[in-house]
Amino acid sequence: MDPDRLGTVAVLGLGKIGQLAARLLCDAGFDVVGHDVRPRPRSEAFPVRATDVTDPDSLTAALADRHAVLSCLPYSFNIGVADVAHRLGTHYFDLTEDVATTQHIRTLADTSSAVMAPQCGLAPGFVGIVAASQAESFDRCRSIRMRVGALPEHPTGLLGYAFNWSPEGVVNEYLNDCEVIEEGVRKWVSPMEWKETVHVGGTRLEAFTTSGGLGTMCDTYLGRVENLDYKTLRYPGHMDLMNFFFHELLMRERKELAGEILTNAKPPVDDDAVYIHVSSEGWIDEQLTRLEFVRTFRPITVGTERATAIAWTTAGSVASVIEMVSNGLLPERGFVKQEEIPFDAFTATTTGRLFGKAR
The missing domain is CATH 3.30.360.10 (Dihydrodipicolinate Reductase; domain 2)
Known part of the structure; x- marks a missing residue:
């Protein structure tokens, strides 16, 4: 990983998938801060902060010093997160399957100075x-x-x-x-x-x-x-x-x-x-x-x-995509389609190798 490209990540939503994604990113060498609406004890792998993602000021503060944000929130929150990331020039990733949310993010990507990559989970993803x-x-x-x-x-x-x-x-x-x-x-x-x-x-x-x-x-x-x-x-x-x-x-x-x-x-x-x-x-x-x-x-x-299988396949997929962006294997800005991501390069990442080992 090249830390000058994308080294610091905010992970929003620390349910099972969010926690696992944050841990996998830490294992891949990223500097991760987790955010959740409920106060949580500090993780062994990364710091955790209580953040109200529905408050634009709180969300802006959470993303201000981060190269990238990964939203593991329910899909209904993602448009608000994407809007703040777009304004700050922060790389944006999520797990949504919601079509309307993706269409909104795709429009933002037309004028984005950073990567806008929704749908990075299992399916789509x-x-x-x-x-x-x-x-x-x-x-x-x-x-x-x-x-x-x-x-x-x-x-x-x-x-x-x-x-x-x-x-x-x-x-x-x-x-x-x-x-x-x-x-x-x-x-x-x-x-x-x-x-x-x-x-x-x-x-x-x-x-x-x-x-x-x-x-x-x-x-x-x-x-x-x-x-x-x-x-x-x-x-x-x-x-x-x-x-x-x-x-x-x-x-x-x-x-x-x-x-x-x-x-x-x-x-x-x-x-x-x-x-x-x-x-x-x-x-x-x-x-x-x-x-x-x-x-x-x-x-x-x-x-x-x-x-669980659904947790690691979903979290592992998005962690691999973030690593590929960091390593310069995907575009540095604009909308990223999942079908444009090379399979061999994906499975060669730190986390992507899990998909080749498991049967």
């Missing part, structure tokens, strides 16, 4: 990097299919789920329309539809449309790929039950309550698995070929602490 590396292998690519799910290793009940991820984010992706390219046409389709069966390592799963997982890939691949879509992976039966919950019970009209009910019913678990199935088809030397990246990521130990 890492899976887009994987899919783009497949697409670039073809002389002509006809389809890209991305399927990702973060699930309990030992599911119980009919839903077969546990809320190891932000309930606000899950509700958002289940209810917002989904962007796809179908037969060369860019369009929006409804969430929780297009159900199909996928097997990963012998585990039977169902996949269905959810919002935000493609990031900016429709912009990049329109006119180059005939079919492009993203679906969430769940254990069989999940989609029908969630459609019943949100639509027949009208919980789509009470999103905050829906999140509370679901989290209370299905709290986080320590034993989780991240299932990934990314496949692309196209022609190489006039031969039709299919490429697949199929993995099951499970919890690992980081330092002396156990990290």
Whole structure:
């Protein structure tokens, strides 16, 4: 890492993923300060400050002496953070899957003197990097299919789920329309539809449309790929039950309550698995070929602490991107698309190597 390029980072939001991202950045050589609305004891790895991120003055003070900011906050806070980072000329990174938030940040990037890189998590994020590396292998690519799910290793009940991820984010992706390219046409389709069966390592799963997982890939691949879509992976039966919950019970009209009910019913678990199935088809030397990246990521130990699969894959992805910016492997300013990040360079970073070790 070149500390003159990007050496100091503010991490906002110290939940499981924020804490882990901060620790991984410290391990990669960054000077990290963590910020959370609640006072917390000092971490062994980095100092922690109580900061109200909804107050522009407090947020400005938190970012004033930092080269970069990583927002691990709920997506609804990210526009405010991005606005302050843009004004200060601070490099900005987040984990959002929210389309409107990303569109706002993309507009800011047009006049930014620093990097604006949203969507640096697992999906969007890492899976887009994987899919783009497949697409670039073809002389002509006809389809890209991305399927990702973060699930309990030992599911119980009919839903077969546990809320190891932000309930606000899950509700958002289940209810917002989904962007796809179908037969060369860019369009929006409804969430929780297009159900199909996928097997990963012998585990039977169902996949269905959810919002935000493609990031900016429709912009990049329109006119180059005939079919492009993203679906969430769940254990069989999940989609029908969630459609019943949100639509027949009208919980789509009470999103905050829906999140509370679901989290209370299905709290986080320590034993989780991240299932990934990314496949692309196209022609190489006039031969039709299919490429697949199929993995099951499970919890690992980081330092002396156990990290859930969803935590380390998400935190590890954004930490790797920040390291690449610091090392001059990505643009120094403007909007960074996940699909423009080289897969080999990503997995060669201090944290990115974890993705090659885990299976």
